[in-house]
Amino acid sequence: MIAKIQSYSLTGLSGNKVSVEVDINNGLPSFDVVGLADTAVKEARERVRSAIKNSGRAIPTKKITVNFAPAGIKKEGSAFDLPLAIGVLKSSGQLTADTDGIVFLGELSLDGTLRSITGVLPSLISATKDGFTKFIIPDENKLEASFVMEAEIYPAKTLAQVIDHLSGLAPIPRYQNQTYERSTTKPLYDTDISLVKGQAVAKRALEVAVSGGHNVLFVGAPGTGKTMLAKCIPTIMPDLSFEEALETTKIHSVAGSLKDSDGIVRTRPFRSPHHTATTVSLTGGGTHIKPGEISMAHNGVLFLDEMPEYTRSTLEALRQPLEDGIITVSRANFTVTYPANFMLCGSMNPCPCGNYGSEEKPCTCSASQIARYKAKISGPLLDRIDIQVHVDEVKYSELISEEKTETSETVKRRVNRTRLIQKDRFKDDNILTNSDMGEKHLKKYCKLSSDCEEVLKTAYRTLGLSPRARSRIIKVARTIADMELSDNIMVAHILEAISYRQS
Numbered sequence: 001m002i003a004k005i006q007s008y009s010l011t012g013l014s015g016n017k018v019s020v021e022v023d024i025n026n027g028l029p030s031f032d033v034v035g036l037a038d039t040a041v042k043e044a045r046e047r048v049r050s051a052i053k054n055s056g057r058a059i060p061t062k063k064i065t066v067n068f069a070p071a072g073i074k075k076e077g078s079a080f081d082l083p084l085a086i087g088v089l090k091s092s093g094q095l096t097a098d099t100d101g102i103v104f105l106g107e108l109s110l111d112g113t114l115r116s117i118t119g120v121l122p123s124l125i126s127a128t129k130d131g132f133t134k135f136i137i138p139d140e141n142k143l144e145a146s147f148v149m150e151a152e153i154y155p156a157k158t159l160a161q162v163i164d165h166l167s168g169l170a171p172i173p174r175y176q177n178q179t180y181e182r183s184t185t186k187p188l189y190d191t192d193i194s195l196v197k198g199q200a201v202a203k204r205a206l207e208v209a210v211s212g213g214h215n216v217l218f219v220g221a222p223g224t225g226k227t228m229l230a231k232c233i234p235t236i237m238p239d240l241s242f243e244e245a246l247e248t249t250k251i252h253s254v255a256g257s258l259k260d261s262d263g264i265v266r267t268r269p270f271r272s273p274h275h276t277a278t279t280v281s282l283t284g285g286g287t288h289i290k291p292g293e294i295s296m297a298h299n300g301v302l303f304l305d306e307m308p309e310y311t312r313s314t315l316e317a318l319r320q321p322l323e324d325g326i327i328t329v330s331r332a333n334f335t336v337t338y339p340a341n342f343m344l345c346g347s348m349n350p351c352p353c354g355n356y357g358s359e360e361k362p363c364t365c366s367a368s369q370i371a372r373y374k375a376k377i378s379g380p381l382l383d384r385i386d387i388q389v390h391v392d393e394v395k396y397s398e399l400i401s402e403e404k405t406e407t408s409e410t411v412k413r414r415v416n417r418t419r420l421i422q423k424d425r426f427k428d429d430n431i432l433t434n435s436d437m438g439e440k441h442l443k444k445y446c447k448l449s450s451d452c453e454e455v456l457k458t459a460y461r462t463l464g465l466s467p468r469a470r471s472r473i474i475k476v477a478r479t480i481a482d483m484e485l486s487d488n489i490m491v492a493h494i495l496e497a498i499s500y501r502q503s
């Protein structure tokens with residue numbers, strides 16, 4: 001008889017229904033797999049063979065044919081081991097239970113243990129949208145699965161356990177679904193902006209950046225605490241909503257980085273790929289397409305320490321995602337799109353020796369050396385970084401100061417308020433923050449008084465601003481005005497915004 005078992009595969013973050021069809025006939029013993037299955041699926045055949053044997057069942061010495069349908073979609077990974085094994089058992093009459101409407105996912109080890117797989121959360125979200133409610137999955141994946149409210153989860157540790165469950169011998173208890181609630185006893189992040197000593201200007205710039213969704217570049221000598229400041233960004237960003245948390249978790253599920261978590265990503269990601277990172281590791285891709293660092297940073301922060309050290313091609317690869325909030329990666333015959341909406345934070349020295357602009361140490365670089373160093377970050381990329389701020393060395397008096405500084409929680413409350421103003425302003429514009437504004441939004445929401453125009457005109461002439469720099473200044477000024485609950489952009493807001501630029 002033909003057995004049809006339901007499973008799912010992923011393209012990017014969306015799940016596709018896959019039907020595993022097993023047919024067993026008399027004939028020379030064989031085990032053929034057809035239906036665009038990649039090598040991993042073919043390897044599944046060997047694992048399934050051993051797992052069935054080691055679960056006290058038999059592989060029929062007949063002609064076994066397996067078809068993965070539909071043929072048109074790419075099927076990768078090891079999630080089909082379990083449905084394949086169940087299909088063989090059913091088709092050979094060793095299991096008579098009804099499996100209609102149940103989705104099976106899981107990798108088998110040779111001894112019949114069910115091993116965790118990647119991408120369970122996005123698969124289940126798609127499957128529940130398709131109307132499926134019952135899922136048999138590896139025990140290790142139950143936490144992420146439990147956040148899909150519509151799903152009935154039956155987690156299993158072995159193939160034998162699944163067989164006993166289906167045949168009614170030993171039903172697996174349904175795993176309790178979880179709700180997304182923030183624990184009030186445990187702090188979300190292990191750092192806090194109150195731990196940063198001094199740095200009033202940089203902290204203010206950071207709050208402006210996060211408030212308006214602006215990318216930020218810290219320019220300062222080594223040891224001035226640029227990394228520490230960057231690490232504080234997630235702590236002052238608004239808390240992740242459930243929708244954002246799910247979206248972020250989907251990516252981390254596909255990347256296989258959910259282990260040791262409680263199944264859902266609750267904190268805004270902070271990713272800091274080293275400057276030797278390859279473009280593929282940053283953007284995603286590879287033989288088995290996986291999300292890259294910029295997608296792992298989705299809804300959080302991508303921190304590039306010592307930005308000029310990254311290769312030109314790596315930095316250029318960021319431009320499109322910074323514009324679109326998504327990244328499309330291609331392989332031979334298909335493409336995959338992952339979300340990549342992150343806040344970019346970069347850091348760099350002011351010059352090759354690091355001392356340019358320091359009051360205490362002399363800079364030994366020539367003007368042309370400094371220019372060459374700065375030119376490593378291209379103009380078009382800099383154009384996407386609205387705020388560029390100089391980070392000074394911390395003064396000794398500030399270092400030993402016992403003065404209480406604001407906590408991240410306090411700053412976050414203000415950020416939330418400023419974000420709400422923007423949400424309301426842009427409710428019909430399909431954008432969220434001031435940094436997303438295009439020219440038409442600037443015209444609509446950033447009317448400038450003649451005084452403001454005058455200040456900009458002077459800056460334009462004396463600082464040699466580009467037209468793009470002008471737009472950036474106005475966007476940042478809009479954010480500063482929002483922070484002060486001012487409907488109109490004032491001269492003071494423009495002046496502060498002008499101060500946040502190094503080039």
Ligand SMILES: [Zn+2]
Nearest residue numbers: 351353363365
């Ligand atoms: Zn120097």
